[in-house]
Amino acid sequence: MTDISLSRSSLSTGDSAATPSDLAVGVDIGGTKISAGIVTASGKVLRYEERPLLNVLDESSTTTIVDELVLALLQDYPDVSGIGIGCAGLVEWPSGVVRYAANSSYRGYLIRDHVERRTGMRTVIDNDGNVAAWAEYCVGAAKGHPIVVALTVGTGIGGGACLDGQIFRGSSGLGLEIGHVVVDPKGPRCGCGNRGCLESRVSGTALARRAREAATAVGGERLIEIAGTPENITGEMVFAAASQGDELAVALYDEMGFWLGIGIASLVTVFDPTIVVLGGGMMAAGELLLRPTRESLAKHVYARSNRQLPSLCPAKAGSRAGVVGAALLAFDGAHSPK
Amino acid sequence: MTDISLSRSSLSTGDSAATPSDLAVGVDIGGTKISAGIVTASGKVLRYEERPLLNVLDESSTTTIVDELVLALLQDYPDVSGIGIGCAGLVEWPSGVVRYAANSSYRGYLIRDHVERRTGMRTVIDNDGNVAAWAEYCVGAAKGHPIVVALTVGTGIGGGACLDGQIFRGSSGLGLEIGHVVVDPKGPRCGCGNRGCLESRVSGTALARRAREAATAVGGERLIEIAGTPENITGEMVFAAASQGDELAVALYDEMGFWLGIGIASLVTVFDPTIVVLGGGMMAAGELLLRPTRESLAKHVYARSNRQLPSLCPAKAGSRAGVVGAALLAFDGAHSPK
Numbered sequence: 133m134t135d136i137s138l139s140r141s142s143l144s145t146g147d148s149a150a151t152p153s154d155l156a157v158g159v160d161i162g163g164t165k166i167s168a169g170i171v172t173a174s175g176k177v178l179r180y181e182e183r184p185l186l187n188v189l190d191e192s193s194t195t196t197i198v199d200e201l202v203l204a205l206l207q208d209y210p211d212v213s214g215i216g217i218g219c220a221g222l223v224e225w226p227s228g229v230v231r232y233a234a235n236s237s238y239r240g241y242l243i244r245d246h247v248e249r250r251t252g253m254r255t256v257i258d259n260d261g262n263v264a265a266w267a268e269y270c271v272g273a274a275k276g277h278p279i280v281v282a283l284t285v286g287t288g289i290g291g292g293a294c295l296d297g298q299i300f301r302g303s304s305g306l307g308l309e310i311g312h313v314v315v316d317p318k319g320p321r322c323g324c325g326n327r328g329c330l331e332s333r334v335s336g337t338a339l340a341r342r343a344r345e346a347a348t349a350v351g352g353e354r355l356i357e358i359a360g361t362p363e364n365i366t367g368e369m370v371f372a373a374a375s376q377g378d379e380l381a382v383a384l385y386d387e388m389g390f391w392l393g394i395g396i397a398s399l400v401t402v403f404d405p406t407i408v409v410l411g412g413g414m415m416a417a418g419e420l421l422l423r424p425t426r427e428s429l430a431k432h433v434y435a436r437s438n439r440q441l442p443s444l445c446p447a448k449a450g451s452r453a454g455v456v457g458a459a460l461l462a463f464d465g466a467h468s469p470k
Numbered sequence: 471m472t473d474i475s476l477s478r479s480s481l482s483t484g485d486s487a488a489t490p491s492d493l494a495v496g497v498d499i500g501g502t503k504i505s506a507g508i509v510t511a512s513g514k515v516l517r518y519e520e521r522p523l524l525n526v527l528d529e530s531s532t533t534t535i536v537d538e539l540v541l542a543l544l545q546d547y548p549d550v551s552g553i554g555i556g557c558a559g560l561v562e563w564p565s566g567v568v569r570y571a572a573n574s575s576y577r578g579y580l581i582r583d584h585v586e587r588r589t590g591m592r593t594v595i596d597n598d599g600n601v602a603a604w605a606e607y608c609v610g611a612a613k614g615h616p617i618v619v620a621l622t623v624g625t626g627i628g629g630g631a632c633l634d635g636q637i638f639r640g641s642s643g644l645g646l647e648i649g650h651v652v653v654d655p656k657g658p659r660c661g662c663g664n665r666g667c668l669e670s671r672v673s674g675t676a677l678a679r680r681a682r683e684a685a686t687a688v689g690g691e692r693l694i695e696i697a698g699t700p701e702n703i704t705g706e707m708v709f710a711a712a713s714q715g716d717e718l719a720v721a722l723y724d725e726m727g728f729w730l731g732i733g734i735a736s737l738v739t740v741f742d743p744t745i746v747v748l749g750g751g752m753m754a755a756g757e758l759l760l761r762p763t764r765e766s767l768a769k770h771v772y773a774r775s776n777r778q779l780p781s782l783c784p785a786k787a788g789s790r791a792g793v794v795g796a797a798l799l800a801f802d803g804a805h806s807p808k
Contacts (some may be wrong), residue, residue, distance in 0.1 A: 228643065317732055438570035
């Protein structure tokens with residue numbers, strides 16, 4: 133759902149001549165952090181702030197952080213044209229109710245209405261995978277593509293699709309939960325309670341779990357050396373070991389790529405996209421993950437020799453895709469794509 | 471892909487006052503038969519003919535049968551407004567080239583262009599799953615639903631989706647090949663060459679294969695009694711045995727429903743439809759298949775307790791859905807939905 137890479141607050145000095153109506157606030161509520169920023173209509177981030185969400189599971193703490201971030205931004209930029217929020221979980225559309233998130237505690241969370249009341253500004257909210265896809269379509273790697281599928285592979289897997297220039301949400305906003313497509317019915321238990329969801333097989337969480345399971349096997353010495361004990365192994369440590377050529381760590385990335393390729397193959401079979409954009413913290417592994425993903429995609433897609441495979445492109449908006457996409461959605465406000 | 475139930479040629483006398491422009495020819499090219507008919511703008515079938523396609527694998531024999539059927543219909547109804555063809559396989563859109571079909575021999579088949587030349591009439595061609603979905607959306611079980619997913623579970627599995635009143639085809643017409651979404655990567659080999667496609671787990675073909683595999687197990691006596699030898703068991707025989715309460719046959723339907731429910735769950739997780747329409751010969755089994763499918767859907771869909779499940783409805787257009795949908799698409803011609 134959220135990007136697991138870390139990024140620091142920064143202040144860009146570009147686009148300083150932008151008029152107020154060219155600016156919007158973007159907020160990204162993830163499973164591990166909340167970020168917010170001031171974004172131009174062309175997707176440039178003029179200001180960016182983030183707060184970690186460690187051990188914070190309740191709605192009111194989330195609301196407090198969102199308030200702090202948004203009010204501080206509005207103090208410096210009072211005349212923005214609106215506020216957009218991307219939020220992990222099932223976000224009902226157009227009502228904006230956050231019904232449920234596999235990795236958070238939201239149940240019927242009304243954060244959009246709260247922000248609208250608190251700020252007096254028009255506020256729109258959407259699923260974080262949708263806003264990330266929107267960012268890629270509007271200003272990122274998928275600019276101008278007619279059929280776009282975007283995946284955010286981080287703590288979990290978020291997803292979105294832009295079909296003929298519009299975010300596709302399904303009948304009530306609950307569509308494109310790509311991370312919970314079942315790829316392995318007898319597979320591991322997912323955070324959502326089901327078995328074998330795509331994100332139970334490939335995600336930062338899955339990588340760390342598989343590494344802990346594998347650490348005591350032959351070749352696991354390097355991982356234990358880095359982590360101290362198997363229980364302490366994190367996805368970042370697997371990445372470090374794999375970058376140094378550790379065979380077990382590389383094999384774990386091969387396994388992740390195998391499952392990611394299966395998930396993407398099914399999405400290609402269903403959506404026939406011209407491009408698949410891959411973002412999120414896991415993509416920092418680059419070719420370690422992309423190579424086995426491409427191989428698995430080519431193997432599992434339907435009628436491989438009778439179709440052109442879509443480009444598999446790294447996301448351009450990076451860890452700020454949520455903030456950028458949410459802000460871009462705020463500009464859209466009145467004529468929100470359905 | 472195609473309906474495995476049999477239906478007889480017939481001539482309805484309804485809608486006899488329809489004007490020529492209210493009529494179109496619909497053709498359905500499946501893996502086991504070719505059917506064609508005269509259809510009114512409201513989806514009523516005035517005339518219906520079909521030919522079996524047993525042991526016919528080449529394009530030219532298919533073309534000959536299509537010619538015979540269409541020319542005979544046009545002799546009686548010379549002033550129809552167009553011809554629509556639904557065809558099993560990957561049908562490129564809008565070019566109309568039939569690139570590939572898992573259960574047929576077409577490779578770059580130009581049947582639309584041929585029919586257009588032969589008849590001098592505007593002809594449109596689309597995937598059989600798409601035209602069946604279109605029939606259900608326009609005049610069938612899904613009439614007026616904003617987000618429709620339709621599956622045809624027969625020899626294989628065909629699929630289509632109508633999103634906001636338009637057939638969704640993907641970027642080049644190759645989308646919605648639902649039968650080839652991978653649900654079990656280590657599962658049986660599919661007709662397309664991949665492993666564990668949905669239709670390798672649930673279809674008339676899969677049912678017969680699983681029954682043959684299971685027939686020699688405890689409880690397989692009834693199936694062998696019906697078929698003579700395990701190798702002779704067909705899907706229809708499993709249906710007959712299950713209808714008589716044979717435990718093994720019922721268990722085989724439970725297994726089919728388990729996998730069908732997983733496939734539908736992933737489609738619900740992705741499309742968030744208001745309705746899922748189930749057609750094709752396998753659906754003749756009714757509750758034998760529907761009960762385990764509903765159970766599996768409820769178990770495997772994401773965030774079950776936080777969403778309303780879509781209606782799971784039997785198709786209304788029945789075994790003639792392909793003919794009806796193709797004809798309805800012909801009416802649409804000039805403003806073909808994309």
